[in-house]
Amino acid sequence: MAWFKKASDADLQQSMEMASHCADQARKDGNRKREGEFHEVLNGMIDEAQSRGWTDTKGGWLRRK
Helix, strand or coil, X not given: CCHHHCCCHHHHHHHHHHHXXXXXXXXXXXXXXXXXXXXXXXXXXXXXXXXXXCEEECCEEEXXX
């Protein structure tokens, strides 16, 4: 089981933001392998966020109230 399945909403949101930033930085640095690794983890986090009822917006993920 992935660690983020047990994470609080706040921790999941912060981790998603960090993984996205790191993937962007890896892309800018030309490190495609590292970028892919971050995207793979981020995809799992997105699946978890959706299972919690979060909504994807252009400005980021909105947690359910």
